[in-house]
Amino acid sequence: MDKREERLTRAVYQIGAERGRRRVAPPNPFSEGMIVSVDKPIGWTSFDLVNLFRRLACTELNLKRLKVGHAGTLDPLATGVVVLCTGRFTKRIEELQDHDKCYEATIRLGATTPSFDLEHSIDAFYPYDHLTEAEIRTALLSYEGEIDQVPPAYSAAKIGGERAYMIARRGDEVELPAKRVRFDRIELLSYEPPLARVRVTGGKGIFIRALARDLGEQLGCGAHLTRLRRTRVGDRSVEECIRPEDFVPFIRQTLDAYASVHQTDLRAWRDRIVAEGGE
Incomplete structure (x- = not known):
């Protein structure tokens, strides 16, 4: 031109x-x-x-x-x-x-927050020294496939037309039903106690914060996200x-x-x- x-x-x-x-x-x-x-x-x-x-x-x-x-x-x-x-x-x-998505996240074991990330301060600590990398990897693999996942209270999920995080921030109790979601692959990239780096690929509606919560509960040590990056949506x-x-x-x-x-x-x-x- x-x-x-x-x-x-x-x-x-x-x-x-x-x-x-x-x-x-x-x-x-x-x-x-x-x-x-x-x-x-x-x-x-x-x-x-x-x-x-x-x-x-x-x-x-x-x-x-x-x-x-x-x-x-x-x-x-x-x-x-x-x-x-x-x-x-x-x-x-x-x-x-509906396209699949890929995330890289850092999960801190041994501590919990109300939002399952750093939006809120840590509210409890738990021992994690007994955990091995193999135990963490095995626990993560148990979430691959289709599972029922409860969204975090501090999320954009709606209850009666209102965002759940708005209800939670008022101090009201939030009860969200579990949703069927799909995790295609969950990889443990590294574990330097108490931080586990993971790569997660899955379908629509997955919450990586909820995965951290569930992992912490399964391992008996509590957990929350300290970092989350979405690296891919579809292609x-x-x-x-x-x-x-x-x-x-x-x-x-x-x-x-x-x-x-x-x-x-x-x-x-x-x-x-x-x-x-x-x-």
Whole structure:
């Protein structure tokens, strides 16, 4: 694309045509539908990513609104792959949620927290010196396959339409039913007491925090997560992800690439809007 054409196509996204209360968007890849893989930083919620990407994309496209959603919640203290869907591809969210996922986690044995991670302080300590690496590996293998898993009270699971973590944070009792989930593979990567590093692959709806809780109960020593990273969703690996600081360059590069292929459509849209008094 030469400089003249680049200036022309960039100008298309700044027209901001109005039809009553509805802004007419120029042809663009984000409204048509895209899947964007993001490496979520620690401390961010999945909705933080959705809201930031939507706001930045709307700014770059001069839009009032753009559909953006995510295909699977990741805890604020976890990092790794969160899949965003834009425009028409938000209809694919349920399909993408069904993809298998891979995690790497660090489980601390011998101590428990109410949330089964570091969101809350340790509330009890238990002896763990008697445990061997072989015993831990055998216990982990017992969770492979389909099992009934009770979600953590501090989770996004819903009770009567309300998030469980909201109920738990009020100090009210949370009773969640067990859900059928599938663990395809659970590997013990290393054990340096009291920390066990594991790699977990499984299907939709698994909670690694709940796995840590159950492992601690089975071993009789209690346990909680100190680190969790989602490394893959379906065939989308964390190495291919962008980070929040990459959003603006990614959006601009995507628009430029789209414009270079769709010059005719963009020129026609611009000419029509200008002729109708939309500029």
